[in-house]
Amino acid sequence: MTTTEAAPAPARPAAPPAPSRRGVLADALRWEVRKLRRQYRARVALLGALVGPVLVVVVVHGQSRPPKDTLFGRYALDNGFALSLLVLGFATQWVLPLLTALVAGDIFASEDHHGTWKTVLTRSTGRGTVFWAKTLAAAGFAVLVVLVLGASTITSSLLIVGHQPLTGLTGQLTAPSEALRLVSLSWVSVLAPTLGFTCLALLLSVWSRNPAVGIAAPVVIAMVMQLVGALGGVEPLRPFLLSTPFESWHGLLADPRFTGPLLGGLVTSAVWCAVCLGLGHLVLRRRDITGG
Structure with missing residues (x-):
């Protein structure tokens, strides 16, 4: 009597490893x-x-009289560092929030x-992943805009006006090499509040679902x-305003x-960023997307 052995079942191919959250x-x-x-809008900005x-x-630089009623305006026509700081003060009012x-x-x-x-x-991309990807992209763009704006302002001011010693806010003279370092640090210092307004715009974008509100409201605020x-x-209120760190x-x-x-200013900007991102993430998690 012969026995027939059952053929072993073919092995199933191993499932591909699930992608990591970081990936x-x-x-x-x-x-x-x-x-x-x-x-197109990002390229224009x-x-x-x-x-x-x-x-x-x-x-x-082509004006006959300096804008003496503005910070560093008295020296803006004759000093490239002063003109760079004059542009910085103007940019923080509404240009940076808009860009x-x-x-x-x-x-x-x-x-x-x-x-x-x-x-x-x-199925492979959840709401949290999309939220943080969009947040990082917007924050990276904000940093790039500030760096490009600052580099263009400083370079053009020094080339067109000059790099004479800078007269500080207390009347002290600062050598050109040190003035360049301080002016560059001044532009870097506005990164924190700029990121704060970026997070505010992200919150308004999630909450309003309207591009016009998300773009215009941060500028008005x-x-x-x-x-x-x-x-x-x-x-007592000024330290809590996001415009103060500017x-x-x-x-x-x-x-x-x-x-x-x-x-x-770093603390104030960090709090604004944390609150806006926390609220934005919460709104997106509860969003009903069945309609589109």
């Missing part, structure tokens, strides 16, 4: 950066940050506008904060220098 986030971030590169300061420097909001205020709302949330939120901060009797670089141009406002 999924990196893929989502690359996709968001790719979309930004193709976005970067071009404006590169070319705009050159035009401003040429116009201001960053052009991307951050639209990056979530555009998905609602085009009805593409169902496409974006695939920045102007209101500037006006409130200039009023008398609001000293002025923290003033201590670098005094003698003796003081860095208290810089540290306070």
Whole structure:
């Protein structure tokens, strides 16, 4: 009597390893950066940050009388460092919030506008991954805009006006090499509040689902904060305004220098970023996307 042995069942192919969270986030971030590169609004913002300061420097340098009623305006026609700081003070009023909001205020709302949330939120990409990918892309763009704007302003000011010793806020003279370092640090110092307004624009973009609100509202809020901060009797409120850290670089141009406002501005900006991102993430998690 013969026995027939059953043939062994073919082995199933091993399932491919699930992608790590870090890998999924990196893929989502690359996709968001790719979309930004193709976005007309982002290109215009970067071009404006590169070319705009050159035009401003040429116009201001061609004036017959200096703008004495502005910070460093008295020396702006004869000193490139002073003109760079004059442009910095002007840019913090509404230019920086606008340039960053052009991307951050639209990056979530555009998905609602085009009805593409169902496409974006695939099974391998959750809401948290999409949120942080868009946040990192918008924050990276904000940093790039500030660096391009600052580099263009400083370079054009020094080439067109000159690099004479800078007269500080307390009347002290600063050598050109040290003045260049301090002016560069002044521009770097506005990165923190700029990121704060970026996060505010992200929150408004998620909450409103409207690109116009996400872009325009941060600019209006920045102007209101500037006006409130200039009023008398609001000293207890000023440290909590996101516009206040834009002025923290003033201590670098005094003698003796003081860095208290810089540290306070970092804390204020960090709190604004944390609150806005926390609320934005919560709103997106509870978002009903069944309609698109």
